[in-house]
Amino acid sequence: MSTPNDAGERLHAxxxxxxxxQISLSDTEVLDDAIADGTDVRAEAGEVRxxxxxxxxxxxxxxxxxxxxxxxxxxxxxxxxxxxxxxxRAARRALLASALQRRxxxxxxxxxxxxxxxxxLSEDDIESALQQLHHLGILDDDLDREK
Amino acid sequence: xxxxxxxxATVLDELGVTEPSDIxxxxxxxxxxxxxxxERLDGCEARILGAGDRAIITVDANxxxxxxxxxxxxELGHWMRxxxxxxxxxxxxxxxREWGDDNPERRANRYAxxxxxxxxxxxxxxxxxxxxxxxxxxxxxxxxxxxxSTAIRLVELGSYPSMIVxxxxxxxxxxxxxxxxxxxxxxxxxxxxxxxxxxxLTGTATVDGPEEVDADEWLDHPDSSNYTIFEDSVRTGxxxxxxxxWWKDExxxxxLLKEEDGDAExxxxxxLSFKRRRG
Numbered sequence: 001m002s003t004p005n006d007a008g009e010r011l012h013a014x015x016x017x018x019x020x021x022q023i024s025l026s027d028t029e030v031l032d033d034a035i036a037d038g039t040d041v042r043a044e045a046g047e048v049r050x051x052x053x054x055x056x057x058x059x060x061x062x063x064x065x066x067x068x069x070x071x072x073x074x075x076x077x078x079x080x081x082x083x084x085x086x087x088x089r090a091a092r093r094a095l096l097a098s099a100l101q102r103r104x105x106x107x108x109x110x111x112x113x114x115x116x117x118x119x120x121l122s123e124d125d126i127e128s129a130l131q132q133l134h135h136l137g138i139l140d141d142d143l144d145r146e147k
Numbered sequence: 148x149x150x151x152x153x154x155x156a157t158v159l160d161e162l163g164v165t166e167p168s169d170i171x172x173x174x175x176x177x178x179x180x181x182x183x184x185x186e187r188l189d190g191c192e193a194r195i196l197g198a199g200d201r202a203i204i205t206v207d208a209n210x211x212x213x214x215x216x217x218x219x220x221x222e223l224g225h226w227m228r229x230x231x232x233x234x235x236x237x238x239x240x241x242x243x244r245e246w247g248d249d250n251p252e253r254r255a256n257r258y259a260x261x262x263x264x265x266x267x268x269x270x271x272x273x274x275x276x277x278x279x280x281x282x283x284x285x286x287x288x289x290x291x292x293x294x295x296s297t298a299i300r301l302v303e304l305g306s307y308p309s310m311i312v313x314x315x316x317x318x319x320x321x322x323x324x325x326x327x328x329x330x331x332x333x334x335x336x337x338x339x340x341x342x343x344x345x346x347x348l349t350g351t352a353t354v355d356g357p358e359e360v361d362a363d364e365w366l367d368h369p370d371s372s373n374y375t376i377f378e379d380s381v382r383t384g385x386x387x388x389x390x391x392x393w394w395k396d397e398x399x400x401x402x403l404l405k406e407e408d409g410d411a412e413x414x415x416x417x418x419l420s421f422k423r424r425r426g
Contacts, residue, residue: 060163122189
């Protein structure tokens with residue numbers, strides 16, 4: 001291989017050669033080299049471990065920040081849901097009941113809900129539950145039936 | 148896409164939570180696929196509506212902040228554990244009472260406690276803290292949690308042997324004990340007449356912090372008459388009384404452990420400093 005004329009290219013070639021040498025060395029040889037240079041290997045390892053752990057923690061915390069942002073966006077989207085609901089107390093309750101009853105996977109939960117509070121839910125509770133069911137995409141069939 | 152069940156400790160680790168102030172319940176729930184919204188609710192404290200991999204948790208906007216956080220975490224517990232069932236609506240009664248039997252509500256309460264009061268972070272702050280409501284209040288302030296859930300956690304993870312008992316006029320509703328308390332020690336079906344709890348239930352006492360009472364007022368064990376314990380009782384908003392029982396003098400526990408193990412010496416919390424027997 002010819003020697004590059006450009007200083008930058010020569011430096012790059014040198015770095016590559018050094019890296020190749022390091023990679024070809026065994027772990028013991030790398031440690032011996034470091035010790036011979038007067039490096040405190042344990043302290044260096046501790047420092048590297050600390051840097052890696054800090055990087056890991058920072059990446060995890062970024063997930064928490066992203067989730068905070070995602071929460072704000074999701075709330076805005078839910079609040080923007082504006083479904084035209086049937087007018088009248090009985091019709092809305094019937095819509096909620098049919099939406100829940102027609103799904104076999106919710107039978108147990110339905111009993112729980114009815115047993116505890118279904119009768120005691122206010123008109124506002126019913127409306128917000130219907131809006132949320134619509135937002136979750138599970139009220140469309142029931143609305144079509146209503147129509 | 149189905150979101151797999153994740154234990155609270157796993158979720159907190161994935162989000163790099165190391166301090167009580169990091170426990171942002173809205174962000175944590177969102178990470179798990181559930182959006183928390185606050186609205187005025189009339190029929191319940193909180194509810195969850197879910198489908199597929201998305202859910203909406205609605206929490207009563209008028210509730211206290213600690214209650215809101217616990218309600219949101221409780222509903223998240225339903226979402227993580229009881230997925231596939233579309234709707235739960237949980238009352239205050241459920242959030243306070245259902246710590247006893249193993250059922251979806253208890254499991255959701257457990258999930259909430261593990262999420263909002265994580266063992267690793269909580270234990271580091273409870274060393275040397277006595278099992279009293281004063282301790283529970285201080286911890287509840289740091290963790291923004293309710294006093295009941297924090298007191299239960301303090302009993303379970305604190306460094307002293309203790310119990311928490313919830314009683315009402317008809318008797319004991321539920322109790323939890325520290326792992327330091329031998330399983331042979333059970334609270335009586337109702338608090339003894341001279342206990343603070345009994346006096347609170349009958350309206351003949353006012354609360355004035357922990358009080359030393361005879362152990363047999365609370366414990367269903369033949370040797371209990373030889374010992375005393377500290378009782379700290381408070382009335383709850385739901386007409387019940389919560390009592391934290393604390394063995395400041397651990398001799399009853401040590402004697403019981405000796406009985407069970409023969410004469411083997413067993414270390415306890417390391418806080419034992421004196422011996423006091425009822426005269």
